[in-house]
Amino acid sequence: MRSSKVSVAIRHYFKNTTLHGFKYLCSVHSVDRIGWLVCCVASACCAGWLCAVLWARFLQVPALLAVSDDVRTPTYVKDSVPTVAVCPPPESVADSLLEKLSINTSQAKQIPKTLARLLTGQSTAKDQLVLLDEILTAHNVTLTQVMMNFTQGCDAYTKRCRYQKKALPCGQLFTKELTYWGMCCVMRANKLPNVRSGLLAQPHSTQIVELVLQCTHGSVLYGCQFVSYYRGQEWVEPETLFAGYYYMAQLRFTTILENQSSNSHSLVEDACVHDRNYSRVICMRRCAENACGCRDPLQFQYRSTRTELPLCPAARLACLRASEFKRENACGCRDPLQFQYRSTRTELPLCPAARLACLRASEFKRENACGCRDPLQFQYRSTRTELPLCPAARLACLRASEFKRDNVSCHCLPSCKKITTYLVLEPSPMTDIKHAIDPLYYGLNITPSIVVTMRVNVGHSRVFLLNPTETWLTLLSSLGGVFNMFLGVGLFSALEFLYFLLAKLPVAIRKSSEIDPTATRSRYTNTTSRHVR
Template identity: 25%
Template sequence: MQLKNLERISQSGQRERNQIWNTLIQVYRDFANQSTIHGIKYTAQAKTATERLLWLTILIISLCCAAELANKFYERHESGNMRTTVVSDQFPSFKLPVPTVTLCHGNLVSAERLNHFLKKQKLHMPTGLSIKDFERGVQHFREIIYPYHHYPKELSNLQQILDANNISVAHLLRELSPKCMDVLLMCMYEGRIAHCDDVFVSKLTSYGFCCLFNSDEQNDLRISRKVLWTRNKYSLNFGTRYILSVLMKPYNASDRVAAITYSGGYKVLVHDKYTMPGPHSISFMLASTYETIVGLNGKQMTTSPEVLTLASKQRKCRPSTKENIYRLSNCYKECRRNMIYDRCKCVHYFSSELEPHQIHCNLTHIACLAKVMPDTYSLKLHSMCDCLPDCKGTEYTISITGQPFTAVRFRPGQFYRKAEQHPNSTALHVTFANQVSILERKELVLSWINLVSSLGGVFSLFLGCSFISIFEFVYFFSYQLIKKLQSKYTRNSIVIKTKLTIREFTN
């Protein structure tokens, strides 16, 4: 009895599978006869199996060709989807934000300020060390800027003296470096005389204490912290109408104890307002006793809204937001900072903020810094630092014209009269080189509309199908299939009930 039941169940299951398969074949024939896809109807209407197999082979080949070509279009869409176009080469320069100009005195340690410091500060000397050791160590203070580890003994002695007197590297630099007001004689902004302490601010940078024009004083400029927007400066001046003019005192070679340069002069850096001077800045040496004119050539980059909607991996740039300003150089600086901390367990002496577990690098870290610094300059920004270029921003190149400062004899005016009172002084003028600049925009070459159009053309070429064909396929193999299966199930139920009724009536 049980064997008969099992056989009956097995036969019933086989019957149901056959019904489903037959229903699928019937739905496929209906789909093939009514579909808009070219050639598919012949797989159902052909009289012989050979003809049906031939048309099925043709359809499969066409489908493979369409899929391969569609993949090629998609890869081209992904790889070469953006371009940078020149929107205008007549973009007004007065619409460009004025960059920050940083002046760093060549002397890192001034002899005059060193003598003043030794008179003012009574230093406690550790056992076996003297003022001479302090002075010898200060002579090699350049190592904190450019670490080479050439004078380990002298710097170790200096660090012992600093530790004994609770003096940091930054504090010692502040005491021994030339002050902005000690260097700057006169400043002019937009053609008007201005107090230099209103135009410039002194900041600790990677080159020591420098004087910054148009600096953003509110932000720490670290990528991990919020950098807020502040008001930018703009200028109508260009050519011989200078944005900024600075008159600097004569360079005194005898005042040099330690320096960031090998010759007399000033290090000048031009960079974005929301960044600090560093490797990404435009820099040059301002020759002493020269009058130098710096022409700014600007190029502003914008990004289309379509590009900004893409993922960062696709657009290959990172935008700023209302809450935070992104700059590539800040990201790079943060990456270098983290790498130095991982290797040397300290952060740059000029870092303005520290985490609770961090310390500033001092002279005992010079050996480690000398090893790690070359590696930090060879970082691959995208793969190692996850740093991307700015989506929007202004880039500058500069043109420099300089000659011996003899114009005081030919040009009247308060600026040049002041220069006459200080022979061998140095002058710097900064202005826009031209009245116009370049405006560029990063935009999509192929939008999704182009991609859909290309895919539509490919599938139409090889299969003759359209967007409606997708709905045809869904309609037949979902709605019609379910409907036919339900219909057969209902008929089978009626037949079974009828047989049972007849059997009961017979019994």
């Protein structure tokens, strides 16, 4: 009786439901049942295939490129000026090293060429690298000290500077910094507003930077290395400029940014890295360091740390900072490198060096526990301290591995920010500038000088926003349409099925468990009649 009640309810549902023609199962004709079965299998195959296509498309993260509306805002114009670096050639640095250390041997004559080949990642003789290390060790200097202390200041390399036809002091624009290419005089775009704040706010279609450079060592004329790059740009190589030439540099760029208002982070989490300071070059250099067993001494200032963790938003930063105060209380002092950013905990004294070790010991563990890193600390933390600095012999291994990129295997994700530059450098000899009326050339000595005019064509540059077209909501909507089209599972059918499961089927089960008095009475009558007989 129980199975009869439940089976009757199930048969009644399949007979009257609109769900994909299940009512044909109860047809008296076998042709209807076979036809329904064939159609059901075909529809299920089509639905499965289309669902697989939709899922594969979802994993590809399709997106729409839209031109940014902020193409003439002050922020856009400010970012359109690249970072410019003027570097003396390695031969000039090596000559300064040999001169200041009073090294005059026949073997040391190859040091300038050795240093140049070393920094560019070219193959270098092992004995020359060992000789360079011996010279540095004998005079108790490092390659970093050679680059920074044995070279001239930026005023010796940058003579005249002009931005948008306005003369500016080069000393306020360029700073002496250690880069991957050695010592360079670096000019960043954020220094231009400090010189003339109202200039960048004007919507200029072309940004013009003019420089007069001189890279000489005594009476020896060297060319300068010129580098222009944007944050996040990959595999930047310096251009060699020769003395006595005028260079016209035409630059335009294309940038693809993520739309911050979209929830694309959940879709492309494993496809790219969202850190603004991350680049694939940094990841490849780290892989080369691990393979060679030492770190590059010429790039520690430009390495973003903890790139495997994203920057903390405000909600997660509270987790990070809360444990920071507890750690300070445990150590009994506060970090001296963070007092500029914190207005609290002034009752604790500044940590001496011995107590600072206690304070910094759990820094990385705290970030791992919170799942993100502090966005205000990445500039003040030394990276890869577990690896020693590379001597010249090991630096050749490091630069060669990175230059060839075939001996190092590592899973380096690309940056979510894509930027491509198009630079055209046109040289021409400076011969007839005696009669030039431009004050940039007034009294200029042509022989050791290099004139560079860099024109950033903002009007022809493009900034695109990447708007993902697939989200979990669109995926569910597409899958719902597939089920409705091929399997007949619509909203009404789903409600009907839920009504059957939650209402009709429990009622049928409950009724089947009840005792039917009519059936009991009939059984009692039949039993009595048999006894009478």
